[in-house]
Amino acid sequence: MAERHFVFADENELFSLMKDIDCLYCRNPVPASKHHLEKRHLKFAMYYKDADIGKFSIPCYCADGGHGRSHWHCPICPKILQRTQDYRNHITNHGVKMTKNKPAKAQERHGQCRKKESKEKAARDLPSFAEELCMPLDIDTQKERHFVFADENELFSLMKDIDCLYCRNPVPASKHHLEKRHLKFAMYYKDADIGKFSIPCYCADGGHGRSHWHCPICPKILQRTQDYRNHITNHGVEVTDNTPDKIHKYHKKLQSGIDAQEANLILKAKDVHTFEQDNFGELQPTTFLFETLQTDNTPDKKLTCQTCGILFTSLSNLRRHERLQHGQFQQPMFCIDAKNGIYITTKDLHGPRVPIHVLKSFALQIMLCESKECREFMIAQGQCGNPGKECCHLERTSHAQQYVPPPALCLSSLEEMTNKGLLSKSEKQQCQEMNSRACLEGVDCVYPIFWGKFELLDKYVNFSVYTNLKDTWCQFGRTHVSFDTRSGNWKCLCEHKRNGCIHKYLSMC
Structure with a gap:
């Protein structure tokens, strides 16, 4: 042995x-x-x-x-x-x-195998006269990674019709992928008065699949953007502001009365007229001028929140502030029961957009949220002498959309489902009785929820279903039913999770 x-x-x-x-x-x-x-x-x-x-x-x-x-x-x-x-x-x-x-030999070998396969495929497609003329054809040079670019077209041309060289997993290097994944967070700087930029990388060298930066001058790899900024500054380059971030941030929010001709003169004096031909969108002269004047008048070049006016020293802090403080008002909020004052919205700002019911009725003088954390938060605020404090879900009701009655429930589909054997006659009778109770109370039995213009994931179709009960899973007399469009599974919050329930059958109608 x-x-x-x-x-x-x-x-x-x-x-x-x-x-x-x-x-x-x-x-x-x-x-x-x-x-x-x-x-x-x-x-x-x-x-x-x-x-x-x-x-x-x-x-x-x-x-x-x-x-x-x-x-x-x-x-x-x-x-x-x-x-x-x-x-x-x-x-x-x-x-x-x-x-x-x-570096792990297995990763190197995996990259070599991919290069070898591409090289063999390209060699099969080469014209026969290339061999006769003995032309030097090096396929591997087309897949060499570069971390410094003069413009966006150089990056697009290097990775045409191949997988992205800067991602850990094989992803097609489309223009949309490069713009959203890499160019959006590019670092712009000047080296010997020549404008250049570098992009973040997601290869296996960074570890844990996180973004990192490869120094274009030395072989060092840095995890944090600020560390990379300080590192390349020590190499003698001058870091400039990120052009795409400026354009995306202000080209829709600008409201300025400056004359266009005067703006062009000031832009030329500030040497920023070259941004008119940027690939990230049309840039009007007054757009960049408005942002430039606003930055010049602010001490220490601080960034200003367009909503509340608070100053920030970095763009990342400003983005975090806008997401946490003002992002909740950009979330969907629908009124599904105008009689009782019941609304539905997303529980979290990120991740799976799970719907949650909110009750806010001035006639009944009730303000409640289904989330347990929100209830504990409002109780703690009341004990601290602030009983009128609302959670983030209740605050969104001020921006709720007007109540729109949903389509009427088609009971003929219950008969069709019974004939197909999807539900029994007793379950059909229960569905009809539940619909009758909802009509007597003047509320909608089933309210389908579509996020619409908010452009959230359309993997799930959600329904708010009337239950005529008040329990931990239906605190306001309504429950949440979801349908997975990919797997075809139905889920309900009621106590009959494993077996079929009338709430799922009502949603199927």
């Missing part, structure tokens, strides 16, 4: 030791293939120097670590360490010098 070693000079030494045997570093019997060693061990290897000789050690999954977790065997002493940082500190105390981890 082969002996286990925990220190290797290179990857070939590891592959040669475990040829045609099971992996010695795993608890369960697993063939020690190259793919397994690269994905399971080499990917997380620890590199260091001992007496100026480069070495590396790999994590182990044997039974000595307990519970099948990864651990580290010290190559100098018999100690076993569970955490990577503890192992790093431990071997440093033995007198070795840690170095940066080399």
Whole structure:
């Protein structure tokens, strides 16, 4: 049986030791293939120097670590360490010098395989006279990654009809993808009075799939945008404002009475007339002038919130403020029961837009929200001497859309569903009785919810269904039913979650 070693000079030494045997570093019997060693061990290897000789050690999954977790065997002493940082500190105390981890060979090989396939495909499509003339054709140069561009057209031309070179997963490098994923967050600067820009990257070098920045001058990789800005400034370049952000932010909000001819003269004096030919949209001269004058008159070039007028030192802080403070009024809010004052809106600003009911009636003097967190928030505000404080969902009711009656419930479809065997006669009778109760109370039995102009995900179709009950799942006498358009599944909040319920059948009608 082969002996286990925990220190290797290179990857070939590891592959040669475990040829045609099971992996010695795993608890369960697993063939020690190259793919397994690269994905399971080499990917997380620890590199260091001992007496100026480069070495590396790999994590182990044997039974000595307990519970099948990864651990580290010290190559100098018999100690076993569970955490990577503890192992790093431990071997440093033995007198070795840690170095940066080399890129995973598996990732390099994966990229080489993709390049090889593309090269072979291109070679098959080459005209025969290219070989006769001995033309130097290098397909790999077309897929070389660049991190500095003079204009957007240069980026589009480099990645034509191929996958994006700056994303971890294979994604077609379409113009829409490059603009929304990379150009939107580009960093603009001047190097030797020449305007350039660099884009963020999502490749495997950054780790965890997060965006990062590759320095175009040195091989350093930086995770934070501000760190990258300071880093390239130390290289002697002058960072400028992001052109796309300015255009998108102000070209729709501008309301200025400055004469166009006067604006053109000022723009030429400020040397910003070249932005008229930008690819991100038509830029009127008064648009950039309005923003420029507003920035020049503000101390320390601070950014101003267009809604409340608060000043911010960075664009990211301004965006966060607008999203948290003013973004709630841009969320949908519909009145579904004008008699009782019941509204429906989205529970969260991000993620799956789950509908939530809100009750706000001045006639009944009731203000309630289905969210438990909102109820606790309003109770805490009342105990602090602010009983009139509303949650974010109740505040949106001031921007609610006018009540519009939904289409009438078609009871003939109940008969059709009964004939097809989708529901029994007793369930059909229950649906008819529920619809009659809703009509007697003067409310809608089923109210379909479409977000419409708010452009939210259309994966789910939501319904607000009358229940004639008051429970934890229907606090205002209505429940939420959703239909997944992709999988065809129905979901209801009622206590009959697994079996069919009359609320789902009413929504199917």
